[in-house]
Amino acid sequence: MSRPFRIAVLPGDGIGKEVMPEGLKVLKTAADKFGLNLEYRHFEWASCDYYAQTGQMMPDDWKSHLQDCDAIYFGAVGWPAIVPDHTSLYGSLLKFRREFDQYINLRPVRLFDGVPCPLANRKAGDIDFFVVRENTEGEYSAVGGKMFEGTDREIVLQESIFTRIGCDRVLRFAFEMASRRARKHLTIATKSNGIAISMPYWDERAAEIGKEYPGVTTDKQHIDILSARFVLTPDRFDVVVASNLFGDILSDLGPACTGTIGLAPSANLNPDRKFPSLFEPVHGSAPDIAGKNIANPIAMIWSGALMLDYLGRGLTGAAQKPYLDAHDAIVKAIEDVLVQGPHTPDLGGKASTSQIGDALSKVLAK
Ligand code: GGG
Numbered sequence: 001m002s003r004p005f006r007i008a009v010l011p012g013d014g015i016g017k018e019v020m021p022e023g024l025k026v027l028k029t030a031a032d033k034f035g036l037n038l039e040y041r042h043f044e045w046a047s048c049d050y051y052a053q054t055g056q057m058m059p060d061d062w063k064s065h066l067q068d069c070d071a072i073y074f075g076a077v078g079w080p081a082i083v084p085d086h087t088s089l090y091g092s093l094l095k096f097r098r099e100f101d102q103y104i105n106l107r108p109v110r111l112f113d114g115v116p117c118p119l120a121n122r123k124a125g126d127i128d129f130f131v132v133r134e135n136t137e138g139e140y141s142a143v144g145g146k147m148f149e150g151t152d153r154e155i156v157l158q159e160s161i162f163t164r165i166g167c168d169r170v171l172r173f174a175f176e177m178a179s180r181r182a183r184k185h186l187t188i189a190t191k192s193n194g195i196a197i198s199m200p201y202w203d204e205r206a207a208e209i210g211k212e213y214p215g216v217t218t219d220k221q222h223i224d225i226l227s228a229r230f231v232l233t234p235d236r237f238d239v240v241v242a243s244n245l246f247g248d249i250l251s252d253l254g255p256a257c258t259g260t261i262g263l264a265p266s267a268n269l270n271p272d273r274k275f276p277s278l279f280e281p282v283h284g285s286a287p288d289i290a291g292k293n294i295a296n297p298i299a300m301i302w303s304g305a306l307m308l309d310y311l312g313r314g315l316t317g318a319a320q321k322p323y324l325d326a327h328d329a330i331v332k333a334i335e336d337v338l339v340q341g342p343h344t345p346d347l348g349g350k351a352s353t354s355q356i357g358d359a360l361s362k363v364l365a366k
Pocket of ligand 1: 089
């Protein structure tokens with residue numbers, strides 16, 4: 001028998017600690033049903049509680065605990081009452097993304113049956129696309145500084161970083177993905193009219209990489225009108241590729257247009273598989289609802305399904321079918337529970353976080 005897949009489990013902060021047990025509950029049901037071989041390593045760090053005890057988000061040797069894992073299952077980070085948000089994010093999640101070169105952040109946007117859509121006249125199937133977010137550079141940089149602090153001459157400067165390698169690899173991933181989909185269409189988010197150096201460069205690289213994919217149609221849209229079109233005509237999108245910040249914003253906006261951010265999963269991928277990839281809900285720690293057992297755990301559960309799909313596809317060679325089947329079965333159970341209920345309050349229901357995990361497990365186990 002081959003060795004188990006090793007999964008690092010980091011619930012993090014706030015509702016991360018509430019949705020994680022439901023994700024693990026559903027993974028256990030899937031493992032029992034499909035004979036999956038999963039082994040977990042649990043860590044309480046990458047959290048603001050750990051910071052409160054130690055003055056840092058993670059131990060100095062954090063990498064040694066994670067680098068021989070096959071995947072990282074992550075909840076949410078941030079508790080601004082204890083730690084400033086930029087300190088908690090740069091001290092944990094952004095370290096994982098960078099040090100493990102998880103340069104793709106793949107975020108599905110899908111309208112499900114049974115979920116009230118805030119946009120008029122949309123039904124399930126109308127909205128079903130992916131945001132491919134650059135995940136290691138761009139506007140997320142700590143490069144810059146302050147001068148004349150505390151005076152009226154105060155200057156604050158922060159650089160954006162767009163490298164050729166960084167642009168090309170995310171653009172190529174997005175083109176490749178679009179080329180395998182039925183509609184074969186890629187939307188390139190930009191702002192090259194206002195951001196006059198880095199964004200024209202991003203456009204240039206997109207045009208260059210696009211030459212490798214003559215079968216993929218493209219449109220380039222400035223982020224302002226693109227955001228408006230997410231709301232007005234979300235059915236026109238297939239794959240959308242964006243820089244780090246634009247991708248972050250679009251991948252909250254997209255799920256909001258499909259009813260709730262509480263469903264949206266994400267995969268932070270190191271496609272070369274030299275390092276572990278990380279799977280987490282798009283939502284954050286939500287201090288306003290934390291501790292109430294009302295957070296929707298489906299984003300965490302769907303992220304777990306994406307993790308199984310990733311594990312099942314392996315480094316090379318044949319896919320491991322039970323893992324791919326388990327992914328499909330979890331997504332089907334999500335579809336069923338969204339239609340028949342119960343629902344958490346973000347979807348107009350009264351169910352608790354743990355009741356959704358129980359309901360999904362029950363449907364999955366059938
Ligand atoms: N589970 C995702 C999470 O904790 N997100 C916190 C956050 O602020 N993330 C910003 C980002 O993804 O760049």
